[in-house]
Amino acid sequence: MLFKNRNLRLCLSGLLFALGNTGLIAGCATTDEQVADVSLVHRYTDNQNGIDGLDNVRRLLFDETRRVLYAVSADDDALAVYRVAKDLSLTMLDMTSGNEAHGALVGAADMTFSGANRDIQVVSFYSGAVAQFRLQDNTSLRLLSYLTDRIDIQRVFKQSKPISAQEDTLALLGPYAIAGSRSGGSYVVSNMSQALVKVTSTQDKLSVKQILRASQVKALAGAVSVALSPDESLVAVAGMQANQVAIFKAGMLQPLALQYILPDKPHTTLTEPVFVTFVPEAGGLMVATQSGVYHYQQNPAGRFILLEQLSVADPQPLSGVTRIVFSPDGHCMLALSESSDQVNVFALQSNGRWGFSELINVAGAQSPTSAAFFSPTQVAVSFAKSDALHIYANVCTHQRGEQ
Numbered sequence: 001m002l003f004k005n006r007n008l009r010l011c012l013s014g015l016l017f018a019l020g021n022t023g024l025i026a027g028c029a030t031t032d033e034q035v036a037d038v039s040l041v042h043r044y045t046d047n048q049n050g051i052d053g054l055d056n057v058r059r060l061l062f063d064e065t066r067r068v069l070y071a072v073s074a075d076d077d078a079l080a081v082y083r084v085a086k087d088l089s090l091t092m093l094d095m096t097s098g099n100e101a102h103g104a105l106v107g108a109a110d111m112t113f114s115g116a117n118r119d120i121q122v123v124s125f126y127s128g129a130v131a132q133f134r135l136q137d138n139t140s141l142r143l144l145s146y147l148t149d150r151i152d153i154q155r156v157f158k159q160s161k162p163i164s165a166q167e168d169t170l171a172l173l174g175p176y177a178i179a180g181s182r183s184g185g186s187y188v189v190s191n192m193s194q195a196l197v198k199v200t201s202t203q204d205k206l207s208v209k210q211i212l213r214a215s216q217v218k219a220l221a222g223a224v225s226v227a228l229s230p231d232e233s234l235v236a237v238a239g240m241q242a243n244q245v246a247i248f249k250a251g252m253l254q255p256l257a258l259q260y261i262l263p264d265k266p267h268t269t270l271t272e273p274v275f276v277t278f279v280p281e282a283g284g285l286m287v288a289t290q291s292g293v294y295h296y297q298q299n300p301a302g303r304f305i306l307l308e309q310l311s312v313a314d315p316q317p318l319s320g321v322t323r324i325v326f327s328p329d330g331h332c333m334l335a336l337s338e339s340s341d342q343v344n345v346f347a348l349q350s351n352g353r354w355g356f357s358e359l360i361n362v363a364g365a366q367s368p369t370s371a372a373f374f375s376p377t378q379v380a381v382s383f384a385k386s387d388a389l390h391i392y393a394n395v396c397t398h399q400r401g402e403q
Contacts, residue, residue, distance in 0.1 A: 036394040038392050039394055040392055042088055042090070043363075043391075044388060045387060046076070046387035052076070052078075053092075054080075054389055055075040056076070056384045057072070057370065057387070057389065059109075059111050059382075060371065061113065061120075062374065063113075068081060068084065068093075069081070069082045072111050076108075077105045080092065081093045081094050081141060083138075084374065088374060093135075094140045096141045098127070100143075101146065103127055104127050104130075104146040104148060105122060106125075106126040106153075107125035110178050112178045112180030113180050114132070114181065114184055114186045115182065115183070119132050119134045120135070120141075121206075122178075123172075125191075128150075128174065128190075129146055130147050130172060130175060130188055131146035144206075145205045147170055147206050147208065151167065156174065156192055168193055171195035171208075173190055173192035174192030176189060176191045176223070181228060181252065184202070184252070185200045188226070191240075194241075195220060196223060196256065197210070198211075212248075212256060219237070219242045219261050220239050223240070224240045229278045235250040236285060238273035240273060243269050244261055244263070245287055246258060246262075247285075262285075271289050272289055273288065274321075275323055275324060277326075279326070279330070282348060282352050284296050284298060284304070286324050290320070292319055294306060294309050295307045295353070308353050308354070320338075320340050322338040323369065323370060327395075328375065328376055330348065331347065332345065332376065334371050338368060338369055341366050341367060342362075347396070365383040365386040367384040368381055369382050369383070376396060377395050378393050379392050379395050380392075
């Protein structure tokens with residue numbers, strides 16, 4: 001591990017955490033038929049039973065077969081890959097750590113698939129890097145390429161004097177999130193550089209195609225989350241310090257162009273947006289802020305209009321959410337709260353709105369950070385403070401009745 005200063009490590013795990021069991025599953029759904037309760041079928045802890053790479057897991061991803069699971073760990077400084085058996089049990093295939101990746105995985109924070117080969121691109125908060133890997137013959141990971149300015153980490157996080165754009169040439173200081181496209185490009189948001197960076201991969205070599213900074217688009221101040229629309233035509237960025245979400249026209253063959261800023265009405269605000277994602281089936285955009293989760297829909301003119309604020313029990317708003325994940329069929333949504341240790345389940349209603357279904361019993365696990373679906377009712381959830389990964393069955397089986 002290249003960097004062990006605990007105070008700086010807390011900067012990564014606490015960046016979004018700064019916003020907030022045991023027993024039987026608490027089902028809150030309205031239903032006309034009996035359905036099976038959510039069940040915990042496997043529990044994996046870091047460095048136990050042949051499983052490594054779960055120390056402060058930040059992101060989980062399945063490949064398209066749903067039989068290979070990837071995880072990035074901020075404190076293991078690692079990208080790990082596991083084989084998934086039919087009973088959903090895991091076997092470790094390989095793990096690449098920060099040192100093995102030329103220091104490009106220190107504080108690994110997020111990852112995405114990119115390109116026709118579905119390579120894995122990882123952004124690492126402390127390395128100030130984006131790195132591209134390929135799983136060879138479904139057994140071992142190979143580093144293909146990486147980008148970093150290699151600016152001293154103490155300068156970035158300990159010194160008050162800002163680093164100039166002339167020195168921060170790649171705008172990859174404190175990269176926190178990444179979204180990838182099938183065309184081989186990806187979009188990175190860097191919290192310390194306060195920037196959105198378009199990255200391309202040509203013949204397995206990464207390069208920076210375009211940089212937009214907060215000095216150009218104020219909504220990028222404190223950029224902490226990025227999402228790519230299903231048709232890859234739009235990129236949304238949550239600016240935590242700006243209290244805004246910026247939406248750009250996207251495309252690998254054209255420059256990013258600012259289209260909208262949310263909120264777009266005077267005297268309204270999005271207090272510290274920390275996560276943004278496009279809704280896959282029903283369309284629209286989800287924005288998680290310190291105080292609530294907001295669902296926007298596009299009107300016929302293409303503008304994003306606020307449709308609803310999600311609640312767990314009317315009028316109690318859903319707050320403290322730091323990640324939102326949709327099931328493969330788009331009919332179910334998990335809202336994870338890293339500060340309150342909660343995983344809330346929502347169901348898509350016939351009117352296009354989202355209704356609260358239930359709260360998953362996480363059996364005392366702390367700080368859920370990511371989720372990845374095996375199927376519409378089976379899901380893996382990572383827990384950063386517990387250094388653990390849980391696999392659940394019978395998720396999303398409750399359907400909330402119409403109000």
